[in-house]
Amino acid sequence: DIQMTQSPSSLSASVGDRVTITCRASQSISTYLNWYQQKPGKAPKVLIYDASTLQSGVPLRFSGSGSGTDFTLTISSLQAEDFATYYCQQSLSTGDTFGPGTKVHIK
Amino acid sequence: QVQLVQSGAEVKKPGASVRVSCQASGYTFTAYSVHWVRQAPGQGLEWMGRINPNSGDATYAQNFRGRATMTRDTSISTAYMDLGGLRSDDTAVYYCATVLMAAAGVFDPWGQGTLITVSS
Numbered sequence: 001d002i003q004m005t006q007s008p009s010s011l012s013a014s015v016g017d018r019v020t021i022t023c024r025a026s027q028s029i030s031t032y033l034n035w036y037q038q039k040p041g042k043a044p045k046v047l048i049y050d051a052s053t054l055q056s057g058v059p060l061r062f063s064g065s066g067s068g069t070d071f072t073l074t075i076s077s078l079q080a081e082d083f084a085t086y087y088c089q090q091s092l093s094t095g096d097t098f099g100p101g102t103k104v105h106i107k
Numbered sequence: 108q109v110q111l112v113q114s115g116a117e118v119k120k121p122g123a124s125v126r127v128s129c130q131a132s133g134y135t136f137t138a139y140s141v142h143w144v145r146q147a148p149g150q151g152l153e154w155m156g157r158i159n160p161n162s163g164d165a166t167y168a169q170n171f172r173g174r175a176t177m178t179r180d181t182s183i184s185t186a187y188m189d190l191g192g193l194r195s196d197d198t199a200v201y202y203c204a205t206v207l208m209a210a211a212g213v214f215d216p217w218g219q220g221t222l223i224t225v226s227s
Binding site for chain 1: 144151152153154157166168169202204208211212213214215217218219220
């Protein structure tokens, strides 16, 4: 199975900050990498797919990059509604698919 | 609109079994796989497995082989996830999700989640 890791596991930031979350795969997954945002009590919501394609309706402050094994999710200017947990997900192969998550806290 | 609606919360005793249902609407149910993902309290997302609603073939994560069974009823566009031998660490919210963007393997949409509590 492909293993996914994320860093950091949590971070504190202020409104307006630029935030970067990193996701790493244990083997190359090309661009088969998706990002989700999850708020308490809610199902995850897809933000980015194919590593860098913004899902319809997602604000432009979110962006994704990377290929192979290393990927990043960037929030260019953090807004109050962005405080949540973010997960990466590999979709190359069936199996362990999600990273452990990164919780973004209010500083 | 496309949506997945799951069955309600349940409380089960250790050793019991539970069935969670996931009814699809707004798209062709048999055309897209249905996945099951669970989330223990305060923890991350754990992929459990998937079912091809057309063929009925299911694939399970290693942690759930022999304990989880995924089935479907195409006549009512509903997928089911049965989990047996429940333990306290099976307490979690269980989600179904489909993959309408099959090429990207994106889980979207998701059901609303079903809380299963295992307690004596």
